[in-house]
Amino acid sequence: MLKKFFVALGAFWIIAASAQQDSTSLSSLNLQPMPRHQQISQVVTGLLNSEAYHKVEIDDELSKKVFKEYLAAVDYTRSFFLQSDIDRFAKDELKLDNYLQDGKLAFAYDVYNTFLMRAEDRIAFTRTLLEDSMDFSANDSFEVDRETSPWSASKSEWDKLWTNKIKYECLSMIATGKDWKSTSDVVRKRYDNYERQLKKMKSEDVYDIFMNSFTTIIDPHTNYFSPRVAEDFNIGSSLSLEGIGATLQTEGEYTKVREVVKGGPADLSGKVLANDRIVAVAQGDTGEFVDVLGWRIDDVVSLIRGKKGTVVRLKIIDAKAAVTDKNKEVRIVRDKIKLEDQAAKGEIQEIKRGKTTYKAGVIKLPSFYYDFQGAKSGDKSFKSTSFDVKMIIDSLTKIGIDGLVIDLRNNGGGALLEAIKLTGLFIKNGPVVEVKYTDGKIDVESDNDPSIAYSGPLVVLVNRFSASASEIFAAAIQDYGRGIIVGEQTHGKGTVQTVADLNPYLFLPKGENAGQLKITMAKFYRVNGSSTQIKGVIPDVALPSLYASKEFGEDESPYALPWDQIKGADYTKTADLSAKRSQLVEAHNNRMKKNNAYKFLLEDVTSVEIARNRRYVSVQFETYKREIDKNEKEKKAREAQIEKLEKDGNYQKDLILREGLEVLLDFKLIKS
Structure with a gap:
């Protein structure tokens, strides 16, 4: 599903609604495209057609997809439009490819202006509903997941949907003891605010939504940034x-x-x-x-x-x-947020096995960073992942460690160069990653430094939010047989993007800005030739994840580039760990049978899956109240169980880390 308007929270936009906007009805806003939008549409379409890694035919099939994504972006819950609106829009369903190439945007603005008209109607309907106390005795339900539901076919169906929607919003407060007046005031203010927000919509915002409904078809990391969003993206990157x-x-x-x-x-x-x-x-x-x-x-x-x-x-x-x-x-x-907040940090963790206590070095690595400015200025001690990790390893080995854990959980990536250099700290030399570009050219990026910073037992921790450069490092360690990967399947982002300013491609009046285009231009491959795209890295010792579903991975989008394979690079394994891996998995499974944190994790995975697949919730008071009371009771019971287990020393707060340490010790002690 299309994701829209992502911005870093460093941006600061103040958009003041004018007095005229406050008095203007939504249905009379009549937003229209700006003159520059026609040129931008033609340029973006041309660039994607020629420069994108994944070439997509600008044809009727693409038109149907853009149609679907745009309607989803405007009315995500399928609550505002009527089926009659969709039928009218459908007359243009196979024409959007031509409209994009010609820069014709009337359809996009017609859809959005219709949405504003329908929103005005629904806000007025909500205010009417809230005038009197609602009846929560009927055995009705609200469909909370409406992503694929039909639009309302009639006014009565529409009103029923919205009545249950407002009941649901009110019940979340009434069931916790709030009276009708305070509850209705909160919901009324919510829709008053929503109306004010919609009145602030500008032509640029509508254009943003429409163009990104197109770019997401190419792949989910290809985005159009309007001037305002582009400015914010750059602030976020700093x-x-x-x-x-x-x-x-x-x-x-x-x-x-x-x-x-x-x-x-x-x-x-x-x-x-x-x-x-x-x-x-x-x-x-x-x-x-x-x-x-x-x-x-x-x-x-x-x-x-x-x-x-x-x-x-x-x-x-x-x-x-x-x-x-x-x-x-x-x-x-x-x-x-400063660079040093994302720097590598090391510590010693103890592992007890029988009467013996072992020491493990643990290096937490939040991102793959590289101080380009420091490097450019000639500073020999500039901040970088590989430099900092090398210093930490030297410090840990002086103290004396029995093994090393590199923690890449929640590490979304960063500088590719640093993933390569970090791998080089653990292998003698050789290829680390293959990069395939738009033109089919394949570059093999290698570590050419024969020195090794650490040659002892190594475990790498990963989870669903380990992505990009993290996956390159973990994959290389796994392919070389240099260490054991422990945790959850990684995110599966195996693509490379670049950001291009659009102004050089257009003839705009002085002072106007066309924004930027973020475009995918290459794909990563492991040294064995397998892409990290979609599949990510599968751990040698895997634990269940609360975030295992598609919505937390690269394959959340139906337009994500597929997994594929190319010829592998020429590399020599450090060791063949296949026999040891089987023993490590067996030892892990035996531990988990007696692990309380693991038992709770399995219960939570089941609960999350049930919640994720749930489409309806009751808006009948007694039924709703019973459910929230049950949930609260179960939550408190779990907290009490954990508190008791912690007092007895039988609970591990960080299961992946603790199990990673146990696997590390097994890795050291098991004789192959």
């Missing part, structure tokens, strides 16, 4: 953000966390994860929560961002929570 350190996107009426910046305040809180949805924001420790459902993402950003050292509180729907679970509240102190 790692000098004063906010919470997260990347957001709009999904329907929700503001969703797309990615958490390693070392940032959100990451350090331990409570904000990718795919969480932010529903309210409050300033300081005592400020009132502002409901942000349906807000423009730039306005949500302006609420979250603020001065360094100040507090912001978020109400969040947990990505893995049941639809009836309470929202979690997260307190975060805003801070500036």
Whole structure:
């Protein structure tokens, strides 16, 4: 499904609604394309046709896909449009390829203006519903997952859908003890705010949505950035953000966390994860929560961002929570995100086996970083992943360690060069990754330094959010037989992007900006010839994941580039670990049979899968209340169990790390 408007929380946009906007109805906004949009459409279409790694025919098949994605982007929950609207739009379903090539945008704006008209109707309907107390005694339900549901075929069907939708929104408060007046006030304000947000929509915003509905068909990492979004993307890339350190996107009426910046305040809180949805924001420790459902993402950003050292509180729907679970509240102190916050850090962890205590070095690596400015200036001690890890390894080996763990969990990647150089710290020399470009050319990137920083037992920890450069390093360690990979299947991002300014391709009046195009231009392959795309890296010792579903991986998008294979590079394995691997897996399985944290993890995986596949929730008070009470009771019982087990020393908070250490020790002790 198309993901829209992702921005880093370093951006600061203030869009003030004019008095005229406040008094203007949504249906009379009549947004229209700007003159430059025609040129941009033609240039973007041409560039994607000639420069994209994955060539897509600009034809009727593409037109159908753009049609589907654009409607999904505008009305994600299929709650605003009527089937009659869709039937009218469908007359242009096979013409969008021509419209894009010719720069004709009337269709895109007709769809959005119709959406504004329907939104105006539904907001008015909601206000009417909230005038009197609603009846929660009927045995009705609300469809919470409407991604593939039909649009309403009639006014009565439409009203029924919205009545149950508003009941659902009210029940989440009434079931926790709020009275009707305070509940209806919250929901009314929510839709008042939503209306104000829609009135702020500009021509540029509609164009953004439409063009990204096209670019996502090429592949999910190809994006058009309007001038405003391009500016924010560049700020985000500089790692000098004063906010919470997260990347957001709009999904329907929700503001969703797309990615958490390693070392940032959100990451350090331990409570904000990718795919969480932010529903309210409050300033300081005592400020009132502002409901942000349906807000423009730039306005949500302006609420979250603020001065360094100040507090912001978020109400969040947990990505893995049941639809009836309470929202979690997260307190975060805003801070500036600096390169050093993402630097490698090392420590010693002890592993007890019988009467013997072993020491393991653990290096936590949040990202693959490289100080380009420092390198350019000739600073011999400039910050880089490989330099810092080498220093940490030297320090750990002086102390004396029995093995080393490299922790790449939640490491979304970074500098390719550093993934290569880091691999070189553990192998003598040889190829690390193959890169295939748009023109079919294949480059083999190698480590040419014969020195080795560490030759002892090695374990690499990964999870679903280990991506890109992390996958290159983990794959190389696995292919060379240099170490054991422990954890979850990785993300599966095996593509390379570049960002191009569009202004040089257009003739625009002075001062106008066309924005940027982020385009996929290459693909990564392991030294054995297998792509890391989609499949990622499968651990040697695998643990179940709460984030195993497609929505947390590269294959979330139906347009993700496929996995494939090319001829492998010429490399020599450090060791053949196949026999040892079988013994390590057997020892791991035996440990897990008696591990309480593992037992709870399996229970949670089942619960999350049930919650993820759930489409309907009751809006009958007694049924709804029973469910939230049951969920709360189970949650408290689990917390009590964990507290008792922790007191008895029978619970591991970080299962992957603790099991990684056990596997490391097995790796050292098992004789092949």
